[in-house]
Amino acid sequence: MRILVTGGAGFIGSHLCGRLLHEKHDVIVVDNLITGSLDNIAHLAGREDFHFIKHDVSNFIYIPGKVDIVMHLASPASPNPNSPFGYPQLPIQTLKVGALGTHNALGVARAHNASLLLASTSEVYGDPKEHPQQESYWGHVDPVGLRSVYDEAKRFAEAITMAYHRYHGLQTHIARIFNTYGPRMRLDDGRVIPNFLCQSLRGEPLTIYGDGNQTRSFCYVDDLVDGLYKLLLSEEREPVNLGNPNEISIQQLALTVNHLTQNPAGIQLLHDQRAPGDPQQRQPDITRAKDILGWEPQIDLEQGLMKTIEDFRRRL
Amino acid sequence: MRILVTGGAGFIGSHLCGRLLHEKHDVIVVDNLITGSLDNIAHLAGREDFHFIKHDVSNFIYIPGKVDIVMHLASPASPNPNSPFGYPQLPIQTLKVGALGTHNALGVARAHNASLLLASTSEVYGDPKEHPQQESYWGHVDPVGLRSVYDEAKRFAEAITMAYHRYHGLQTHIARIFNTYGPRMRLDDGRVIPNFLCQSLRGEPLTIYGDGNQTRSFCYVDDLVDGLYKLLLSEEREPVNLGNPNEISIQQLALTVNHLTQNPAGIQLLHDQRAPGDPQQRQPDITRAKDILGWEPQIDLEQGLMKTIEDFRRRL
Numbered sequence: 001m002r003i004l005v006t007g008g009a010g011f012i013g014s015h016l017c018g019r020l021l022h023e024k025h026d027v028i029v030v031d032n033l034i035t036g037s038l039d040n041i042a043h044l045a046g047r048e049d050f051h052f053i054k055h056d057v058s059n060f061i062y063i064p065g066k067v068d069i070v071m072h073l074a075s076p077a078s079p080n081p082n083s084p085f086g087y088p089q090l091p092i093q094t095l096k097v098g099a100l101g102t103h104n105a106l107g108v109a110r111a112h113n114a115s116l117l118l119a120s121t122s123e124v125y126g127d128p129k130e131h132p133q134q135e136s137y138w139g140h141v142d143p144v145g146l147r148s149v150y151d152e153a154k155r156f157a158e159a160i161t162m163a164y165h166r167y168h169g170l171q172t173h174i175a176r177i178f179n180t181y182g183p184r185m186r187l188d189d190g191r192v193i194p195n196f197l198c199q200s201l202r203g204e205p206l207t208i209y210g211d212g213n214q215t216r217s218f219c220y221v222d223d224l225v226d227g228l229y230k231l232l233l234s235e236e237r238e239p240v241n242l243g244n245p246n247e248i249s250i251q252q253l254a255l256t257v258n259h260l261t262q263n264p265a266g267i268q269l270l271h272d273q274r275a276p277g278d279p280q281q282r283q284p285d286i287t288r289a290k291d292i293l294g295w296e297p298q299i300d301l302e303q304g305l306m307k308t309i310e311d312f313r314r315r316l
Numbered sequence: 317m318r319i320l321v322t323g324g325a326g327f328i329g330s331h332l333c334g335r336l337l338h339e340k341h342d343v344i345v346v347d348n349l350i351t352g353s354l355d356n357i358a359h360l361a362g363r364e365d366f367h368f369i370k371h372d373v374s375n376f377i378y379i380p381g382k383v384d385i386v387m388h389l390a391s392p393a394s395p396n397p398n399s400p401f402g403y404p405q406l407p408i409q410t411l412k413v414g415a416l417g418t419h420n421a422l423g424v425a426r427a428h429n430a431s432l433l434l435a436s437t438s439e440v441y442g443d444p445k446e447h448p449q450q451e452s453y454w455g456h457v458d459p460v461g462l463r464s465v466y467d468e469a470k471r472f473a474e475a476i477t478m479a480y481h482r483y484h485g486l487q488t489h490i491a492r493i494f495n496t497y498g499p500r501m502r503l504d505d506g507r508v509i510p511n512f513l514c515q516s517l518r519g520e521p522l523t524i525y526g527d528g529n530q531t532r533s534f535c536y537v538d539d540l541v542d543g544l545y546k547l548l549l550s551e552e553r554e555p556v557n558l559g560n561p562n563e564i565s566i567q568q569l570a571l572t573v574n575h576l577t578q579n580p581a582g583i584q585l586l587h588d589q590r591a592p593g594d595p596q597q598r599q600p601d602i603t604r605a606k607d608i609l610g611w612e613p614q615i616d617l618e619q620g621l622m623k624t625i626e627d628f629r630r631r632l
Contacts, residue, residue: 156469159411
């Protein structure tokens, strides 16, 4: 198959490209590199089955030749307002790639009679009032809040993807991706695992915004990519949660990271500096992914963190 | 002022144009006429202070000369899946005008250093779990449901409008418009008041989908337009509900319409035919509009219905 991957130079996108090439597909990456990086795909450069186009998918794109599958991953994804690569610093680009970008990606799929997989997000659930989140939960999102540039763009992306399926008969898939981590995350991404790894490897105390009792569930990127690939091979059209249901508090995570990196500097709680809209809990219910795709994460947090620490140590 | 009104040939848009011209503004209407009609603005044609451009605002538009204000009203707005003019029959156009259209309208405003008013909707609250709806309520919307083509498009429109205000400093206004009725509604619009008026004026029984206990709050169009104009003159950037808080059941409405039209045919309850996603209750809390704009509806339901009945009688 010839597969177009928007955002293929990003963290998840680049791992996905590796998997697709391993599965003997041809891959075309479209990425504007505002949060992605050529470093992530440098090891793929020069292969005959791999092509890179520097382009913003929010603007019209024409792909010559046949396209069998479009995978739309392009988007800033870090909620950290202090990172230059967080969506709060890239609000208009984030809104555009979610709406105009998804519209263009669907247009490419339709023109080529290709299928499309949308990389959506657990952020469509917002600050959830149900826990864990099932796909049937409608979410709790402030349409005009600071995080709406990402959350509403992705909710719109889901709506237009379902509309292309329902009304144009396009074969579509929607993955709701929960927190994912692994090698090639930006060091300055601003999300908690890169922050903790950078701090611990520098021997600094790990900074926690809030009381540390907020929980997250972290999925190792290889597991996530496996879920995306299985979803792609399925006939499922409704959204499917992909994430690791093992919940951990941010404080526990910090202690684990310090343990694995043998960082003696401890943790630092910044009680009053919780980001606005930061959800208290976020945990996927992956019953549907198990039932429909036969998928569940295989790599536990310590294993995944060790691989990620290796990569961060090399890059720091 | 020179004011661009997208959707100005629609029901609310055309009444708004009349008011703006009355207030001595110059008006340019952009409308693709897929749900609007030239009949609605025929009485304005030929005026020097009024211009019409047939164009889909979902595609890029360049407006020569100065623009002081952009009012983005363009969108299909009827939820009736049986009407050819309901958004369920126009899903992709509805998604596009909410996202790409709003993006283009914001682009025009930014290029001209103009302000922008977004016509949003009570549908951003979805099937609400709080009653009445205050602007602070985040809503209850299924992102992949049949109504998401309208609801999520408008939520996205709000998000990108706030983003242009926050990050580009654009002077913006967001009106959340609740059910509005009056002369010039399409006879085949599919919403309840046009349906009831057509049936009653034909001497037919009024069809109610469901048990008739679902409630609505209906605002007469002149009141609504007055609210939009007051919002336009204000400095308010956060969403403001505009609607009539007087709640009435659909059954009560039917009895009132039959009384006013002296229709002896009664009502017909179709218990099992309630449209999916049809909210049980919808009522605006207009405290903010009262406080900030000094606005509240002046025209009661019987008065408004009489004016609307006159117009429908003439057109039928």
